[in-house]
Amino acid sequence: MRVLVVGAGAIGGYFGGRLLQAGRDITFLVREKRASELASAGLVIRSPNGDVTLKKPPTVEASTIKDKFDVVLLSCKAYDLDDAIKSFAPAVGAQTSIIPMLNGMLHLDTLDRTFGRERVLGGLCAIAVTLNAQREVVQLQPMQSLNFGERDGTMSDRVRAIAEVFSSVNGAGASAHIMQDMWEKWVFLASIAASTCLMRGPVGAIVAAPGGKDFLLGILDECTAVAKAAGHEPGGPSFQRFKGLLTAEGSPMTASMFRDIQAGAKVEADHVIGDMIARADDAKIPVPKLRTAYTHLKAYETLREANG
Incomplete structure (x- = not known):
């Protein structure tokens, strides 16, 4: 299963990095500056749950996306959502599942209008993480979670398949009550x-x-x-x-x-x-x-x- 992580900042960098560390097929959608940083210094995670440096993580820029991905993991700020949608839209195909980890509910309407409700899962994460001056991902506390699921509460085959891929990340899993x-x-x-x-x-x-x-x-x-x-x-x-x-x-x-x-x-x-x-x-x-x-x-x- 191919996963596109939109951004390699604090949240995307942490969860995408942990998935990559576990050997999953992860690509980070980043801008040119961040791509250069990751190519030279790697994706560095400092965490109470263990430090890791992932050298030359796979990256792609919006202008060079050619393939469709199975999952898009979206963790941008709400005010960046429109720009983020434009950047990852070429990666969305008929079978792509989008997992947004934005706060609130308003983004669901925007994503539904753009890609169709059937492609948009519910999702959320809880983690205290930031980027430091060296552009390293720093987890401030050991607690973390990432949950996703069908918005109608069913446990579908696609959610089970995604859960299997994400099972390598501590605290990540499917929910049968994601809207709640x-x-x-x-x-x-x-x-x-x-x-x-x-x-x-x-x-x-x-x-x-x-x-x-x-x-x-x-x-x-x-x-x-x-x-x-x-x-x-x-x-x-x-x-x-x-x-x-x-x-x-x-x-x-x-x-x-x-x-x-x-x-x-x-x-x-x-x-x-x-x-x-x-x-x-x-x-x-x-x-x-x-x-x-x-x-x-x-x-x-x-x-x-x-x-x-």
């Missing part, structure tokens, strides 16, 4: 992103502030209500773990969106928070805390654009 998984992740992500971005600090600092814990739980309640209206009310052990993480005293946890703000980078305001608000409006659910956080994020975007 995606909604639960989105609820947690929107809650922690809205809270840490708005308060400009980690969970522990918010919890320690007067009214901070109530604010965090209030954000979580708003997002949970939206998910419930969509037929995916969060619950069970994973949701309780998310709730615990969101209210842990002394926790240094922040959302990647907050770290993007600190770095002066682009953020996924519309995809993670704005779309949650849009779905709340459709369901006539009041979400005042989310609206405040969204206004804050859009003000940041306006100032960032004005300052170049």
